[in-house]
Amino acid sequence: MDATIITIGDEILIGQITDTNSAFIAKTLNNIGVRIKEIRSISDNKNRIINTLNDVLKPGGLVLMTGGLGPTSDDITKKVLAEYTGAQRMVLHEEQLTVIEYIALKRKIPMSALNRAQAEVPDTCEVLLNCLGTAPGMWFAHNGAVLVSLPGVPFEMQALMQEKVMPGLQQRFQLRPIYHRTLMTFGLPESMLAECIAPWENALPPYLKLAYLPNPLTGVKLRLSAYDTTQGNVAEEVERQVWRLRQVIGDALYGEESDTLEQVVGRLLLEKGATVAVAESCTGGAIASLITSVPGSSAYFKGAVVAYDNAVKTGLLGVADNTLQTHGAVSLPVVEQMAVGVRRALNADYAIATSGIAGPGGGTPEKPVGTVCFAVASPSGVHAERLSFAADRARNIARASANALNLLRMNMLKNN
């Protein structure tokens, strides 16, 4: 089955918001073998919605729309779909009304006519009850195709996809899965990785396709895809190929699919029964924030000291005044003392520290913007190094945080 995603909203076309819904829908549908042919973003405009539907809604196909279902007057999708599918009238959906009343009560908002109208739907659709918001999803069977309209609020759309749309599709259609396997690498730039693994890539069976997805924060992802899963035992063959790849690139391969460095680091700490603490200067809390984004991180994360002010470096972390004066805050001796200091102050087994120049200001010829010093303190000592990123503030912070986590990961693997 082929599908098209349509996202509706002027805010996407003027670049005010980034469309994250399409990626979620694409990924979810892909998992059940529905292949996305195209994603289109169009405006809240009647003619454009109708022209696009005429263009992409084909017998046997699926069209998934998001957005344009809000209570305010600029949202016209529901009205347009009523007309497009030849609805005779709008009907009130009692269950959705109950949800709307409950939400109003919980948020202490009086019920309004606008809110009430959210529960009315065209008589041509089947309602996908939205328990998390006021706009119901709508499922239309139209001209031999399936047309689904979902609210644009990401978590409402996500819940409806998982609880209503996916089961609905699986129940009504014979779907054949596409096999994807994604491998996460860190530390090798794309072209170097490409050359390094060329012999392996060239020996892949013809039904396996390799794609590179470089990302300076998460490293280069490698994706193996088999669209025709009738050939051989795909899962077994992929397993063998992953094993071979691991022989070539070793610990640069840090995980699979949705693994993140912070999750992998967390798993290593749990395996060791060890704890970690963080001392951050230039990363300003970003490393702690990554570590604590993982559910259950309280089992191994003691805490962090964000030491922006030098007085915090000396006061809470015990960095020596004369080390700061001799070497400057962005230096290997200072990050070493920060790592050792936070490890002791927070009574942790491991510690990471960063100090650098995130920019845009503060650079010097010897220490230009993007210079970051890192240290990892562990039961077996302290290791420090310096890297240069030379990007803007946000990317310098993000890359420094990713590299700090990778440094801790490599340190734990080495001392295993």
Add this chain to the structure above:
Amino acid sequence: MDATIITIGDEILIGQITDTNSAFIAKTLNNIGVRIKEIRSISDNKNRIINTLNDVLKPGGLVLMTGGLGPTSDDITKKVLAEYTGAQRMVLHEEQLTVIEYIALKRKIPMSALNRAQAEVPDTCEVLLNCLGTAPGMWFAHNGAVLVSLPGVPFEMQALMQEKVMPGLQQRFQLRPIYHRTLMTFGLPESMLAECIAPWENALPPYLKLAYLPNPLTGVKLRLSAYDTTQGNVAEEVERQVWRLRQVIGDALYGEESDTLEQVVGRLLLEKGATVAVAESCTGGAIASLITSVPGSSAYFKGAVVAYDNAVKTGLLGVADNTLQTHGAVSLPVVEQMAVGVRRALNADYAIATSGIAGPGGGTPEKPVGTVCFAVASPSGVHAERLSFAADRARNIARASANALNLLRMNMLKNN
């Protein structure tokens, strides 16, 4: 002038990456009066690229493509565009080759044939030199339309847009700007805000269009747009309307366009010549990370203590053991002590503290997942409150962080 954006890459269609490039391009073009009709994401497939170009490339129009220009074999855009525009041959672009060689040297990667081929372009295009990466941008004048192809790596694309594409468009076309003004609000849910400002909205002149863009993290954005800027003095009229709106919703209006709560809080601190420190439990460094994402934040940010472990709350922040035992870590008395403690330990004028249950585990009937206690300590005392978010971990952390910043903002405004 109307434009279409095309993003190319299987990774978008299988949902592995989110397309952030389109929003950037749309916003940038919008600023010079180029209106985006549509955004389409398609696969790295020759027929699909050609069919889409046939569909959207119209005389007098602009098509901006990103992606599919990498060195690896799954990237075919350059070859397809050469054929589509009737190129006779590929030519080596010396300056781009120099950039590629420089990048290889800096990254300590040997030059490869793959890297070298990145500097070859169809003879039908004008090269947009990419100083930050290996794939050059390409500008084609084709059948009376402009077709621009840019690399998909966001920062390379962004630099090319700003340094080459925008000046190129402004030089060659008479462009009329669209007028947008965006206002940021925090603290009022969408439907309540809508009713509250309905009388104001209904009195807007007909050429001003209002749109609501709700976001639980940044609050509801309100966007006033004038597409026909020949009517009246648009800028002056918008100014008047913003002033009227402020009379209605007061301090809930916290900024404009790209203002963020962390920037607004930073500006307030700078105006007062005051400093801030943060003590975070459930937000795990996210508040510090937001504050330090603002360039120049070292002028007012002392630092933070992320006190995940209760021993850090008592040790570094001076929270009393018996307060923890009597009330639990997620309680108003504990966050109050955290705020007071970090304000003293880091010698700051203001302090924010959070303690809550981010989830998915750790909830109880009295304190379900999403419960967060906040405190703001200031020269005039300490104020604490409790909120409930009831979402997933990531959203609970993000909403708690935004609310913490807003609480500090309101506190500073009140005591002005």
